[in-house]
Amino acid sequence: MRGSADPSRAAVHTREVWKVFEQEPKDVQAVRAVSLAVERGEFVALAGPSGSGKTTLLNLMGGLTRPTRGHVWVAGHDLVGMSNRELARMRLEHVGFVFQAYNLLPVLTAYENAELPLLMSGVEEGERGRRIGELFERTGLAGLEDRRPGKLSGGQQQRVAVIRAVASRPDLVLADEPTANLDSVTSDALLDIMEELNRELHTTFVFATHDPRVMERARRLIHLVDGVVASDERRGPEPDR
Amino acid sequence: MVRAPVMIRLALRNLRRQARRSLLTAAAMIVGGALLIFSVSLGDGTHEDWIEAGVRMGTGHIALQAPEFLATRRIEDRLPAEARAAAEAALTRPGIAEHVVAVVPRLATGGLASSAAGARPAQVVGVDPVAESGFSILDDKLVEGRYLESDDRLAAYIGTGLAEGLELGVGSRLVLTAQDAGGDIAGQFVRVVGIFRTGIPEVDQALVHIPLGTAAAWLGSGADVTTIAVLLDRSRSVSRVQRTLQRGLAGPIGAGELTVLGWRKAMPQLDAAVKVDDLGQYMFQGVMFGIIALAIVNTILMSVLYRHREFGVLQALGFTPRQTGGLILAEGVILTALSGLLGIGLGLFVTWFFFRDGLDISFTWQEDWSFSGVVLEPVIVPMFRAARVLQGIVFVLMVGTLASLYPAYRATRIDIAEAMKFER
Ligand SMILES: Nc1ncnc2c1ncn2[C@@H]1O[C@H](COP(=O)(O)OP(=O)(O)OP(=O)(O)O)[C@@H](O)[C@H]1O
Ligand SMILES: [Mg+2]
Numbered sequence: 001m002r003g004s005a006d007p008s009r010a011a012v013h014t015r016e017v018w019k020v021f022e023q024e025p026k027d028v029q030a031v032r033a034v035s036l037a038v039e040r041g042e043f044v045a046l047a048g049p050s051g052s053g054k055t056t057l058l059n060l061m062g063g064l065t066r067p068t069r070g071h072v073w074v075a076g077h078d079l080v081g082m083s084n085r086e087l088a089r090m091r092l093e094h095v096g097f098v099f100q101a102y103n104l105l106p107v108l109t110a111y112e113n114a115e116l117p118l119l120m121s122g123v124e125e126g127e128r129g130r131r132i133g134e135l136f137e138r139t140g141l142a143g144l145e146d147r148r149p150g151k152l153s154g155g156q157q158q159r160v161a162v163i164r165a166v167a168s169r170p171d172l173v174l175a176d177e178p179t180a181n182l183d184s185v186t187s188d189a190l191l192d193i194m195e196e197l198n199r200e201l202h203t204t205f206v207f208a209t210h211d212p213r214v215m216e217r218a219r220r221l222i223h224l225v226d227g228v229v230a231s232d233e234r235r236g237p238e239p240d241r
Numbered sequence: 242m243v244r245a246p247v248m249i250r251l252a253l254r255n256l257r258r259q260a261r262r263s264l265l266t267a268a269a270m271i272v273g274g275a276l277l278i279f280s281v282s283l284g285d286g287t288h289e290d291w292i293e294a295g296v297r298m299g300t301g302h303i304a305l306q307a308p309e310f311l312a313t314r315r316i317e318d319r320l321p322a323e324a325r326a327a328a329e330a331a332l333t334r335p336g337i338a339e340h341v342v343a344v345v346p347r348l349a350t351g352g353l354a355s356s357a358a359g360a361r362p363a364q365v366v367g368v369d370p371v372a373e374s375g376f377s378i379l380d381d382k383l384v385e386g387r388y389l390e391s392d393d394r395l396a397a398y399i400g401t402g403l404a405e406g407l408e409l410g411v412g413s414r415l416v417l418t419a420q421d422a423g424g425d426i427a428g429q430f431v432r433v434v435g436i437f438r439t440g441i442p443e444v445d446q447a448l449v450h451i452p453l454g455t456a457a458a459w460l461g462s463g464a465d466v467t468t469i470a471v472l473l474d475r476s477r478s479v480s481r482v483q484r485t486l487q488r489g490l491a492g493p494i495g496a497g498e499l500t501v502l503g504w505r506k507a508m509p510q511l512d513a514a515v516k517v518d519d520l521g522q523y524m525f526q527g528v529m530f531g532i533i534a535l536a537i538v539n540t541i542l543m544s545v546l547y548r549h550r551e552f553g554v555l556q557a558l559g560f561t562p563r564q565t566g567g568l569i570l571a572e573g574v575i576l577t578a579l580s581g582l583l584g585i586g587l588g589l590f591v592t593w594f595f596f597r598d599g600l601d602i603s604f605t606w607q608e609d610w611s612f613s614g615v616v617l618e619p620v621i622v623p624m625f626r627a628a629r630v631l632q633g634i635v636f637v638l639m640v641g642t643l644a645s646l647y648p649a650y651r652a653t654r655i656d657i658a659e660a661m662k663f664e665r
Contacts, residue, residue, distance in 0.1 A: 056658075064557060064657040085561045092559025099557075099661060102550060107254035117558050119247050164558070176661075 010037040010073070011172045011204040012061045017070030019056050019227075030056040032227040033070070038220075040171065041202040043195065045209050045218035053227040054208035055176055061206065062095045062174045063087040075171040092121050096165025098175040103161035104149040110156075111136070111145035114163040121168060135163040139193050155186035162194060166203050176208045184213070191217055244564070252571035259544055266540050267580035270641065273533045274584020275591060277526055277633050282592045282623035283600060284522045288515045289624050292476045295511040296504050297378045298439070301345075301470035302479050303486070304507050308500040310467055311507065316350045316422055322464040324493045331489040332471060340478040343376040345369060346466040348456045352419030354399075354449060358408040364447045365417055367456025376472055379437055379450065386411035386435035393452050397431040401438040402446030409433050417449065422462040429459035477626075479503050530636070534644040541573050541648035552652055553660025566653035573645025574638075581637030585630065592623050599623075 019031040031053045038044055046054045059065040060072055063079045072079045075094045082090060091097075096117075104113045111132060118128045136142045139159045149157055158178055165173045175194075179187035195217060197203045207214050215221055223231040256263045296302050305328045309318040320328070325346065331337065332344055348367035353360050370389035374380040379398070380388035389398050397415065409415060413433045421427040431451055439445055457463060473482060486501045493499040505512040545552070552565050560568075599620040 055662075059658045059661075062557065064661065085563065088556060088559050088561040088564075091557065097557040099554075103554060105251070105551060105554065107251065107258050116247070120244055120559055120564075 009040070009076070011040045011042070011075060012206070013037040013073045014057075014060065015071045017057075017060055017072055018068045019053070019060060019065060020068040030227050031060060031067075034224075034227070034229055035070075036222065036229065036232070038172070038204060038206055040204050041198070042204050042206075042220055043198045043218055044206045044220045044222060045215045046207060046222050046224060047209060047215050048224035048230075050210075052224040054224055056227075057224065058174050058176050058206065058208045061172070062097060063090055092117060092168070094171045096168065096170040096173040098158065098161045098165050098173065098178045100177040101154070101157075101181045103164075104157055106149055109146045109148055110141065110152060110160045113149065113160055114167055117164060117168045123168070131167050132163065135167060138196070139163060140189075153186075155182050155190060158182065158186075158190050159193060162190065162197070166197055166201065169201070170203070172204045172206065174206050177210065178207065179209070179211045179214060187211065187213055248564070248568055248571050249575070251568055252575055255548075255568075255572055256576055262540055262544055263576055266537050266576055267583075269533045269536050270577050270580035270637065271584035271587060273530055273640075274581045274586075274633065274637050275588035276529065276584075277637070278585050278588030278630065279592050279623075280522065280525070281629050281633065282588075282625055283596070283621050284518065285624040285626060285629060286599075286622045288518065289476055290621065291511065291515060292504065294378065295508055296472065296476075297376065298444070299470075299504070299511075300347075300468055300502070300507050301343075301376070302473040302476060302504050303471040303483055304502040304504075305469040305471070305486075305490075305499060306467060306502065308497060311500075311502060314349065314351060316348075316420060316460055316462065316467065317424075319348070319422075319462060319465045319467045320469070320499060324498045325464065325466050325469065327490060327493055328469050328486075328499060331486055332469075334485075334489060336485050337482050337489075340473045340482050341471060342474055343372065343472040345372045345376045345470050346453060347468045347470060348453060348460065348462060348465070349467045350419045350456075350460065352417055354403060354407060354415050354417055356407040356409055356413065356415045359406065361403055361406050362447060363403065363417065363449050365419060365449045365451060365456070367453040367460075368450050369453050373450070376470065379439070379448075382437040382439050384436055384438045386433065388435050389450055389452055393434065394455055395429075395431045396434040396452060396455075398435045398437065398450040399433055400445035400448055401436055402442060403449065404433070404436050406446065409436075411436065417451070417459070419460065421460045422465070427459055427461070429455070431455070476504070479505075526636075530640045534640050537573070537577060537641070537644035538647055541569065541645055542651060544572075545569060545648045545652050549655060549660045552655050553657045556655070556657045557661065562653035565655075566649040569652045570642075570645050570649040573648065574642050577641025577644065578638055581641055582634065585633050585637065589625070589630065593625070596623055 013036070015035050016033050017031060018029070018033060021028040021030055034057060046057060048054055056065065060067055061074070063074065063082070067080065074090060077090055079087065079090065108116065114132050114135070115128050118131070136145060139162070141156060141159055144152065144156060152160065179190060182190060191213060194205055198205055207218065209215065219236040220232070220234045222229060305320065307318040307320055329344065332341055346369060350365055352363055352365050354363035368389065370393060371391050374388055384401060389396055399409065404410065407415060411433055414430060415433065416428050416430050418426060418428045473479060480503070483501050483503050487494060490499060490501065494501070555565055556562065599622040601620050
């Protein structure tokens with residue numbers, strides 16, 4: 001991998017990262033000089049008004065968008081200078097994603113959806129079955145393995161997406177408004193699951209969210225305003241290492 | 242591709258999900274493949290008819306003659322009796338004999354035909370009447386009298402054109418004049434026993450068949466002939482038989498006495514006609530599959546645009562752009578290959594089942610249709626060739642792959658962040 005070495009051991013680390021969308025009449029500075037380090041095992045919420053740059057920052061962290069300036073390291077790898085292919089490889093190995101909705105491939109069953117990243121990274125069949133079976137149990141989805149996404153509720157779909165994101169044991173899970181399409185009970189259940197995975201498997205989560213429930217539960221809350229970090233507060237115990 | 246099984250499974254599932262789109266694409270390929278095979282089989286059948294009719298009118302699939310004769314058509318450039326014997330022996334050898342349908346010796350020369358009414362240039366051919374009637378289609382073109390028979394001596398079989406020009410009927414006398422083997426001008430009187438009409442003016446006005454013995458005596462050429470014309474079972478046997486003959490007759494060929502001429506060389510116009518018609522056929526197929534390809538490109542491209550978000554998800558999961566494109570390519574190739582092959586199979590079946598005995602296209606013809614000296618039959622019998630089916634398969638696979646390439650390329654270029662934007 002190219003680029004400079006990560007100065008920290010963070011799961012994800014940004015330094016002076018900018019994202020400017022060139023646009024008429026005026027360029028949009030969606031993310032401005034954000035420097036952040038999310039340590040392994042953290043459970044972080046990115047909050048802020050609509051248009052404050054949460055999604056853009058998350059995309060920068062996952063290598064879905066290239067920064068205009070600055071650096072992003074994921075698990076020590078500098079994303080600047082990586083080819084699209086290398087970025088894809090990096091995501092496969094180090095990052096899991098959960099989006100607001102329509103995360104799953106409609107042609108695959110719940111189990112197959114969850115299994116896909118493991119298949120792609122060449123994890124052998126027995127191991128895939130063990131990991132995914134365990135996660136289906138843990139998230140209360142046992143018995144729904146063979147359902148297509150169209151036959152699952154929104155909450156069930158999001159749980160499958162979470163399983164898919166964590167199954168390959170990534171250094172970082174990025175979730176963009178994962179609860180926005182869910183009712184409060186379902187949201188709480190999903191958050192319970194993610195908290196548990198964070199606690200027991202030390203999976204690092206970063207959420208972009210408007211949802212006060214997510215902000216409450218986060219152990220670190222970062223406020224973005226106009227693409228700038230306005231506040232960054234840690235609550236509760238430091239994450240286990 | 243490293244993850245081929247995953248990709249193929251995904252591709253198959255996607256094809257099934259988009260059943261309507263898939264069926265449309267498949268239908269285009271099936272119809273295209275079927276039409277391809279149908280028209281290629283009929284085209285090849287037509288050409289085989291042309292060739293068959295052409296070589297029967299002319300000097301066969303293969304002509305054995307002196308190297309200069311093709312250009313000069315003069316009696317000096319004839320096959321000496323020993324070369325003729327060697328050639329006739331070679332034609333009975335295994336490896337060749339199986340493909341030989343008929344062999345005729347001919348002694349041809351240009352000359353003059355004259356009667357009390359005048360004189361006309363003539364192409365006089367001395368033939369073995371029995372062998373010739375099994376070879377040439379000229380005897381079938383009889384309009385009056387009869388064809389030559391084995392015990393005929395001073396008999397002539399002439400065309401309607403010549404008969405009119407010289408005011409001849411069956412039983413009329415005419416005199417043939419030509420340079421003989423010794424270089425002197427010699428005349429021969431013959432009597433008309435039959436008159437033919439091929440519909441080709443040049444032939445009807447000039448061609449005269451007389452018995453080979455009569456011609457040999459008239460021209461003083463002994464057992465020499467100008468051409469040994471060979472009819473084979475089918476035009477595809479030509480190159481093999483030609484090669485074998487060339488090996489077997491290396492002696493006379495080396496001595497410059499004899500050459501083994503294929504019909505393509507002997508009848509360059511017919512060869513050109515077949516090639517031009519093939520070219521027309523290829524252009525038609527090209528245009529048809531061009532349209533099919535555009536329709537497929539459009540259909541797959543629509544599906545790529547429609548599934549933008551899905552490709553965003555795949556790439557967020559760690560699919561490389563190339564793997565994403567590969568998925569689209571796999572979908573396109575699987576679908577077009579299967580449907581193209583199905584179409585070819587269907588084309589073979591339909592052509593074989595319904596048109597095996599020929600497709601009568603006489604209703605499209607106003608009158609006789611002649612072409613480069615060949616009078617054609619109004620029934621096209623299809624011809625099936627493994628090589629053509631293979632060509633068709635390769636072509637169909639190529640079209641399908643090419644049509645899938647652009648949409649696949651587009652799928653590699655999507656902006657993931659854009660694709661993942663949530664529309665509220
Ligand atoms: N592709 C783009 N082209 C131009 N401007 C963009 C693009 N993507 C985002 N923006 C702009 O960048 C800014 C930040 O957008 P972003 O989606 O990151 O905000 P957000 O905090 O996620 O908002 P929301 O809470 O509504 O999801 C906005 O002003 C948005 O209009
Ligand atoms: Mg957003």
